[in-house]
Amino acid sequence: MVKKEYYLEYKIKKNRPGLLGDISSLLGMLSINIVTINGVDDKSRGLLMRAESEDQIKRLESILKTMDTIDVVKLREPKLRDKMAVRHGRYIERDEDDRKTFRFVRSELGLLVDFMAELYKMDGHRLIGIRGMPRVGKTESIVAASVCANKKWLFMSSTMIKQTVREQLLRDEYSPKNIFILDGVISANRAGEKHWQLVREVMQLPAVKVVEHPDVFAENSPYSIDDFDYIIELRNEPDEEITYEAVDKNKMFQDSEFGGFNF
Missing domain, CATH: 3.30.70.260 (ACT domain)
Structure with a gap:
């Protein structure tokens, strides 16, 4: 047995x-x-x-x-x-009103990466949103969790190294084993119809999709916050307010010649 x-x-x-x-x-x-x-x-x-x-x-x-x-x-x-x-000796903080929202601070990046890696290992469609101020550790946590889960990651829109807006994928990149990563701000402000058509195609795949700035993504797409299976909030300090004013200011730096790092 x-x-x-x-x-x-x-x-x-x-x-x-x-x-x-x-x-x-x-x-x-x-x-x-x-x-x-x-x-x-x-x-x-x-x-x-x-x-x-x-x-x-x-x-x-x-x-x-x-x-x-x-x-x-x-x-x-x-x-x-x-x-x-059991692994980390403490429970992940969970929003009492919105049970799909989980909260972390930057000092808990190890716990966050382990948590996200377990979500990545689940079969089928998973839509994960991650909120946080610029350079708090969002993108590095997403990528580190992909490595931990032994999954290939694909940036559909990002500013990690340089501004990326994908309008098409190679045939083997449509694999449900891949992790598809989007930046809601970049997709909303820089992407055209071809990009959004690609987003719609990827959303149909039985795969994990991770969206940075999910609120901006929801405001500028046919998808809503209710479509997300998990929302992760990452802060520098427990009482830090997550706002998008700082994100807009940070984008000015990203658009410059030497910009593009959005950790």
């Missing part, structure tokens, strides 16, 4: 020597394998486990609830945020 992954998170009520050993022994007696274990935020601990049946997990849950040293927070099939929490 194929083993299935589960996620267990618990808060420690009474920390004492040997607590983790007791839980590990319990899992061993129930023939549940530990895949990864880590502290998650303050006094929580998270485990990724593998079990052959749900009965094993139900028995585990019933026993854990009798322990006065811990409180079970979650016991379920792991979500992506659960896996990230």
Whole structure:
């Protein structure tokens, strides 16, 4: 029988020597394998486990609830945020009102790249938007995640090295295994109908598309923010306001002879 992954998170009520050993022994007696274990935020601990049946997990849950040293927070099939929490020791911040929006600061680029790489590995169409001020790390995170996911990336519009606006792709570039990257500001201000026709073609592919400045993209295309599966916000500091006034000023530099770097 194929083993299935589960996620267990618990808060420690009474920390004492040997607590983790007791839980590990319990899992061993129930023939549940530990895949990864880590502290998650303050006094929580998270485990990724593998079990052959749900009965094993139900028995585990019933026993854990009798322990006065811990409180079970979650016991379920792991979500992506659960896996990230175990790997990095903390949960990714998520907007309470808009559940598809995830927030990062520049000091968390490693966590962001890992998160995006996991999104890239998913099959089928995924539309990801990333908001952030100029030079906060948007493009470098997108590319680094592509490398981490072992995917080829294609700039359809960008200012990473020089201003790029693609109007056609080579036949092998239409592969659903590729990551298609657009800059919403460049597509809106510099692209013609041929570019937008190409965008419409790419949107039909069962592939990952990443759009920098998704709000500008939505305002100037047939697509809306509701069409995005994930919105990522990247800031220099947690309280930084993301505005597009600075983006417009930055574009003046990008249009100059030596412009073009938009990290």
